[in-house]
Amino acid sequence: MTAARGRLSRRVSGIGAMELAGLMRLAHDVGAIDIALGIPPGDPPAAAIEAATAALTSAQNQYAPPEGLLSLRQLIAAELLRTRGVAVDPVDEITVTCGATEGVLAAVLAVTDPGDEVILPEPFYENYPGVIGLTGAVHRPVPLAGRDWRLDLDAVRAAITGRTRAVLLNTPHNPTGRAFDQAEVSGLLELCVEHDLVLITDEVYERYVYDGRTHVSPLGMPGTADHVIAVGSLSKSLHMSGWRVGYCVASPELTAGIRRVHERTTVGAARPLQQGVSAVGAADFIDDRALFQERRDHLVAYLETLGFDVRMPEGGWFVLAGSSGLAARSDKLVAELVETAGVLLAPGTSFFADRADGLNWVRTTFVRDRERTVEALERMRRFLTVTEQSN
Incomplete structure (x- = not known):
């Protein structure tokens, strides 16, 4: 046998x-x-729990639109504008996912074919090699440099081959705690534009930077929209890691691809939980x-x-x-x-x-x-x- x-x-x-x-x-x-x-x-905030409970008991238990409730996408867009000053179209540029992990998977599937390479700064979040492997792509680790774990742009450039299609960056970084700075993020994005790659950023800890620092994201950097997929989550700042509500933000073209993947993996995130998150206000973000x-x-x-x-x-x-x-x-x-x-x-x-x-x-x-x-x-x-x- x-x-x-x-x-x-x-x-x-x-x-x-x-x-x-x-x-x-x-x-x-x-x-x-x-x-x-x-x-x-x-x-989680009381408003989220109350709204999710109300949805469960008021016949709102069937499918939500695969891309996510518009009310939730509008909330995400409003928060991106409020916290980062980045204007995003909630209709065509945001997709609600089942947590950030599905968001990363959908992003990698949307931009790679089997055998393509994804550059991955190392050390890396433990899930990433498996996520990349499930897509049929290959992760290509590039070590962060020195005791300060800096992003080595020369090493990234040297790692780019004819099969490279994307770079996956986690910032703020799990496990090292780096919050990559403007020079590092913008320099990496310039490399991606130069070589026609997509920079996928997992930014689930965006609200958790310390000592007066500011989170730096490639999202909204001028002239680069077709090279960026930002993955986020509401799990951390709303204390709801078990709700599994994440999102991808990208240009309309990239978003269309992400949604095709998303529709064929999870179809959509749980509607009652989306209803719950949609009810929070700016003051509820902890x-x-x-x-x-x-x-x-x-x-x-x-x-x-x-x-x-x-x-x-x-x-x-x-x-x-x-x-x-x-x-x-x-x-x-x-x-x-x-x-x-x-x-x-x-x-x-x-x-x-x-x-x-x-x-x-x-x-x-x-x-x-x-x-x-x-x-x-x-x-x-x-x-x-x-x-x-x-x-």
């Missing part, structure tokens, strides 16, 4: 299981404190920056006392901490922390094409409950102290 895996497509067989998923199951079994996943504190900046500072300082090498994140929700000064490789360290100390971190191996490049890194988040985070860090201290004494 043919082995079951022989029935799988090559593109699926080539995608490994997410490392963090397995650790999460183990963490659940042992009751570990999770400081790996970025889950926002609190609940500004957690001051709170998260304070938690970031505390986490970074504490990790440094434990022997981790940490660069202060400029944005996002995560810290990528160097663990080379500790005794164990990060994959072993993370497993032992779950099993022995009851603390869940993300292994750095998840964020690099070559796992070996991630063996000296771990990722943790600073947006979880403060008291539980402190308890997790204390558990880590006790574990590392015992480990050091036994070596």
Whole structure:
């Protein structure tokens, strides 16, 4: 009898299981404190919950238009204008997706053919290689440069081949915490225009930049509309990560392609949840920056006392901490922390094409409950102290 895996497509067989998923199951079994996943504190705005509940109980449970409710697209357009000063047509330039992950998948499918290449700055969000692989395209990692994790435009240029069709950039960046600056983003976009590529930006943490910085997006940069697909999410700033409401913003031509993909994958996002989000106002978008900046500072300082090498994140929700000064490789360290100390971190191996490049890194988040985070860090201290004494 043919082995079951022989029935799988090559593109699926080539995608490994997410490392963090397995650790999460183990963490659940042992009751570990999770400081790996970025889950926002609190609940969605009351207006969103009330409107979604009303939709569920008033016969609004059938399909919404595949591109998303116009009221929601108008809300997204209004927020882009209010927060960035970018004018977007909600009718022809916005598509509501089932979270930002589907948005990235739809964007890559819309602009690549099997065998095409997508340049991916490394380290990268763990989902990206699998998303690109599912499309039949190939990810081409380009390392960020130096301890400051800067975007190396010369390295990007050198990585462009005749098969390159897109660049996928996450900013603010998961896992490093970089908020790429004007020179980096505009320089990357210039390369894309020069080589007729599409710059796909995942901007789910756009509202989370710290120390007075401003989020920089290629969206709205003059003369480049046909080279940009911006992917966003309402999960973070509205504390509704489980609602899975994201969106893509692009020129009408690119949007038409994205919608054709979207219609043949999920058809559309859940109507009652779209109704809920449509009910929020500008004041309902939760500004957690001051709170998260304070938690970031505390986490970074504490990790440094434990022997981790940490660069202060400029944005996002995560810290990528160097663990080379500790005794164990990060994959072993993370497993032992779950099993022995009851603390869940993300292994750095998840964020690099070559796992070996991630063996000296771990990722943790600073947006979880403060008291539980402190308890997790204390558990880590006790574990590392015992480990050091036994070596």
